[in-house]
Amino acid sequence: MSMPRDLFTDDHEALRESVRSFLAREIAPHHEAWEQDGIVSREAWRAAGRQGLLGYFVDEAHGGGGVDDYRYGVVIAEELSRGGFSGPAFPLHNDIIGPYLHRLATQEQRDRWLPGFCSGEIITAIAMTEPGAGSDLQGIRTTAVDKGDHYVLNGQKTFISNGILADLVIVVARTDPEAGARGISLLVTERGMVGFERGRNLEKVGLKAQDTAELFFDNVQVPKVNLLGDVGNGFVHLMENLVQERLGIAVAAAAACERILELALSYSRERQAFGRSIGSFQHNRFMLAEMATETRIARVFVDRCVRAHLDGHLDAAEASMAKYWTTELQKRIVDQAVQLHGGYGYMLEYPIAKAYVDSRVQTIYGGTTEVMKEIIGRSLDV
Numbered sequence: 001m002s003m004p005r006d007l008f009t010d011d012h013e014a015l016r017e018s019v020r021s022f023l024a025r026e027i028a029p030h031h032e033a034w035e036q037d038g039i040v041s042r043e044a045w046r047a048a049g050r051q052g053l054l055g056y057f058v059d060e061a062h063g064g065g066g067v068d069d070y071r072y073g074v075v076i077a078e079e080l081s082r083g084g085f086s087g088p089a090f091p092l093h094n095d096i097i098g099p100y101l102h103r104l105a106t107q108e109q110r111d112r113w114l115p116g117f118c119s120g121e122i123i124t125a126i127a128m129t130e131p132g133a134g135s136d137l138q139g140i141r142t143t144a145v146d147k148g149d150h151y152v153l154n155g156q157k158t159f160i161s162n163g164i165l166a167d168l169v170i171v172v173a174r175t176d177p178e179a180g181a182r183g184i185s186l187l188v189t190e191r192g193m194v195g196f197e198r199g200r201n202l203e204k205v206g207l208k209a210q211d212t213a214e215l216f217f218d219n220v221q222v223p224k225v226n227l228l229g230d231v232g233n234g235f236v237h238l239m240e241n242l243v244q245e246r247l248g249i250a251v252a253a254a255a256a257c258e259r260i261l262e263l264a265l266s267y268s269r270e271r272q273a274f275g276r277s278i279g280s281f282q283h284n285r286f287m288l289a290e291m292a293t294e295t296r297i298a299r300v301f302v303d304r305c306v307r308a309h310l311d312g313h314l315d316a317a318e319a320s321m322a323k324y325w326t327t328e329l330q331k332r333i334v335d336q337a338v339q340l341h342g343g344y345g346y347m348l349e350y351p352i353a354k355a356y357v358d359s360r361v362q363t364i365y366g367g368t369t370e371v372m373k374e375i376i377g378r379s380l381d382v
Helices: 010-027 031-037 042-051 070-083 090-104 107-119 234-270 282-310 316-346 351-363 369-379
Strands: 124-127 143-146 150-161 168-174 184-190 196-201 212-223
Touching: 010 042, 010 070, 042 107, 070 090, 070 234, 070 282, 090 107, 090 124, 090 234, 124 150, 150 168, 150 184, 168 212, 168 234, 184 212, 184 234, 234 282, 234 316, 234 351, 282 316, 316 351, 316 369
Parallel strands: 124 168, 143 168
Antiparallel strands: 143 150, 150 212, 168 184, 196 212
8 A cells, every 4th residue: 555755766765775774783772772771872873973874964074965955864764763763863963953053053163063963973952942931932031141252051941852962952042131032042052061961861751762851051151153043043043944843743753653554554464353353343444544544644745845845835834734733643543553452552562552652742842733733823814
């Protein structure tokens, strides 16, 4: 029942085979241990750098692949999702944080940060969310006071993916408390800066192998050369990049739906009840039919959105549609797949159980479903 996709070239498919080989060799043997540890090893990041999976869009002079084509990021994200490898946050590094450095960094910043970004020696994070400000980015309270040649940064961030591992963190801060959205700037903090402390590695429901932390900034002196983009223009920079971030979540969700469907079909064919496969019962067969249909719809729409993004036509409303619909679908069909598995679906040794707990956050991070609907609703001119 697989459907041909015209989104990729032979080069993309060659990368897909390379990624699958890499994941089987470098990620699969260790992922269970990382789940127990709550963090991925730094060696895995360096291995990804050696394989050319980090910074595919960065120019070759800085150690990247020299190909500014988002489809390469899509391939990497899809293969991680299809393998159930939720620990290595390579898509976060490449496709969420990467665009900020790629588009906004000065030449001096590019020379300083991009080689390590591509080699896996520098792991990155972005710190937006605060204890009192999540999807409402205008509610942030972290401040950065101009002191001439540096800013003094104070505040707290939470739920920061890569928060423990990160060597370089893009921090969203208020540089002008009186200017509203026009008073927000992006500052890059680096490991070892005095006053920059990490809190605990947060214990989550799912995504156990991915480190997620609280970050604290106590009079951190951030040099002016670490200002990313224009002072006071941080909110605009965030909005420009959130389209790709939300599309990326939809890309992972669509691939996850396909994997969940495969797991459900496989189990439904093999598991016997009352002398027949459970998939042969009409209720289950109809449920699988619905799952297959909706998963196909998700695939077609997400591929269309990727194409629109490549052409520069994907807007915030459509990216929000993709993020909202695919993640809600993922949440719904993984619940149905667990039900099909019965008691085994509740056992974490079965992949479907891990898919269940890993899926729940999808409708929350990157902007909640409710915020996505608000963005869509505002675009309808009602």
